[in-house]
Amino acid sequence: MSETSPVLDVAVLGAGTVGSQVIRILGEQAEELAARSGARMRVASVLVRRLDAPRDVTIDPALLTTDPAQAIDGRDIVVELIGGIEPARTYVRRALDQGISVVTGNKALLAAHGPELYEAAAANGADLYYEAAVAGAVPVVYGLRESLAGDRITQVMGIVNGTTNFILDAMNSTGASYEQALEQAQKLGFAEADPTADVEGFDAAAKCAILASLAFHTRVGIEDVAVEGITSITADDMAQARETGQVIKLLAIAERHVTAEGTEGIIARVHPALIGADNPLSTVSGAFNAVAIDGEAAGRLMFYGQGAGGAPTASAVLSDLVAAAHHRAYGGHAPRESVYAQLPILEPGLAHTRYHMRIEVEDRVGVLAEVAGVCARYGVSIQSVNQRYDSADACTTITLVTHSGKESDLRAVVNDLKCCDAVRQVISTLRVEGE
């Protein structure tokens, strides 16, 4: 690295957990990063809400500003780590419109306004990078955008939300209720005071949309993703899963699907599901994330690592910074939006899955036949059935696991069962995913 390498001014928007780590590493590893990118990156400004807020790392007070124009204008690269839609969107647009490359970790912004930002970047010769937006340190955006660009992806399935994974883990290992596990997660800083975005699956849905867009070269927005959160998972569901050698995980699934009529399209969904203990995703614990990618030629690939936290997320931001800096110094540019395939988004009811249902039924002759009849009505085939009489509660429970079927048929079975004379209540239904 010669002393004459270009010097690039970097603006960091937001000096929270991740921003602080980015600033620290840019300082501590300046020489190494310059050797790798071919350009010296210098933090030129740090946009904060309050100048006197306490920070994880020491930042030169002269760099701090509360004025977005002062922070952004005229820089070479802007790192956006504010999160949320506004004012992040305005700031990112302000940068891109000036031809300033942007590195962001903002999945909500990308899932809602990705196309607009991509267009602004392309129109102004700027790069748009967002490795940190999905699965923290795990380079799955790179994987799909670049290192699997030669393959035809058929499915992406992942655990991409650390908060829900922590809660489900805690329920599984301690027998806690959802509410207890959530409270624990909040105490330990793994869940926010308002946990809605995580526990209702919206955060995972934003990531699912980003992964689907990249995997299938099609615009997929968060509104295209069918979402169910984890709030209705009970300690009893967990115990049942354990008994059958399974675990419950919140999965983000994006898949290529061909309908009975021959239409090729995409189904994107986020929901909790049972997976077997032999599924590599079952061992992904706590704040770890993992994404399995199926390629027609590559077969199954899996990427695994820390999905959150200051330093791991900063690692993803810094890799994007190195790439953006290299382009600034030597030409070339980040991959543009790739949406040539324009596949239609299909009804989530067309997805193929399996159902694991627990039903409380009347204790009389013919009940099982009635239940089986409902399944047959929708062409749903049964993989296993188990009827049990609990004398303490004077209550008979049927646990029924189906073979793979169309989601809409499986849902219809559940709805019909609810109206069935023999059925007192459908205690729970959970999808089963994986081979």
Place this chain on the structure above:
Amino acid sequence: MSETSPVLDVAVLGAGTVGSQVIRILGEQAEELAARSGARMRVASVLVRRLDAPRDVTIDPALLTTDPAQAIDGRDIVVELIGGIEPARTYVRRALDQGISVVTGNKALLAAHGPELYEAAAANGADLYYEAAVAGAVPVVYGLRESLAGDRITQVMGIVNGTTNFILDAMNSTGASYEQALEQAQKLGFAEADPTADVEGFDAAAKCAILASLAFHTRVGIEDVAVEGITSITADDMAQARETGQVIKLLAIAERHVTAEGTEGIIARVHPALIGADNPLSTVSGAFNAVAIDGEAAGRLMFYGQGAGGAPTASAVLSDLVAAAHHRAYGGHAPRESVYAQLPILEPGLAHTRYHMRIEVEDRVGVLAEVAGVCARYGVSIQSVNQRYDSADACTTITLVTHSGKESDLRAVVNDLKCCDAVRQVISTLRVEGE
């Protein structure tokens, strides 16, 4: 993709298992690949040894040639899938010297002559890509070269040779001897008639050198890697591993190490080792590969997928082709050789590891004290020890597992034990890796 996109002529050198798949997919997915790379890739020539050899896929006979000049000269991109050093090296140089970008899957060539090829590429404005050279479809070259460019890597540990993994798996699951498992692997096509390169660890060592070079921004050649193969692993070693909840895997390990004197350097080694059943690498079976990467900021990442086979390896080649084609069409270039760090290669004896030893000893008082004394002499601390008398063989065995120590000290312990009056023989020594 407009009809006016540039058309690039691709030469494929070698039409074996991988080459055939590359040619097939370039034909079948021409439109998609053009949409992703921005350029149409057309197979212009296929270099083969025999024009009339049977092939996995149909290739237009007009493309086949046995003349390297005819195959290579004037093309835009050359895909080298011949393997071995010569004539591959001559062909790759011929291409690079003309400014033709090269995509290769040749680990032996890269580990032996990487710097020369990198220099030729840079001097002539050509790209050099080699994702397929390490771990088949698993994008670990991309991972280290690009998506982790912002992090400081501390260790890379992987299972990167499918043949040895298949043999060790077979020994583990069937109780077969090494010789029996090798024979089975040869019958099933997982091992070559001359299996030396695989079973002696040379193939893994070449990959280890490539991974170390990328991870530590330093030239690491195959001669810098300490290598032990799997030929001395016995059915008895396997049984012992199973008893203690472990498995034996051939590991490639490259790590940053700071000596007692404060010198920072690299240790690269390939050897079989015991790893615990809770280590994610322990579940990597058959022809699958996995690489765990530790970054200072990212923490532990893991990449997993198919390490060999025509289609999976072709997936890696095609991704490289898309990148090289994009650069040909729109400017920019592949990462150049990054060797700014120039860390010294340290003695493998400095590596820290643990030893699992089985020793047959005299059946008399004071033997254990003698053995423990040898360990103490080299400052090696004992984690567990187990002495057992087998009345059938009238033979006493000590199984001793050390805490982490310097490889050279552990080796010295073994050497001294061999000369110890109380010791009849050192039955086996195996390293233990992972937390």
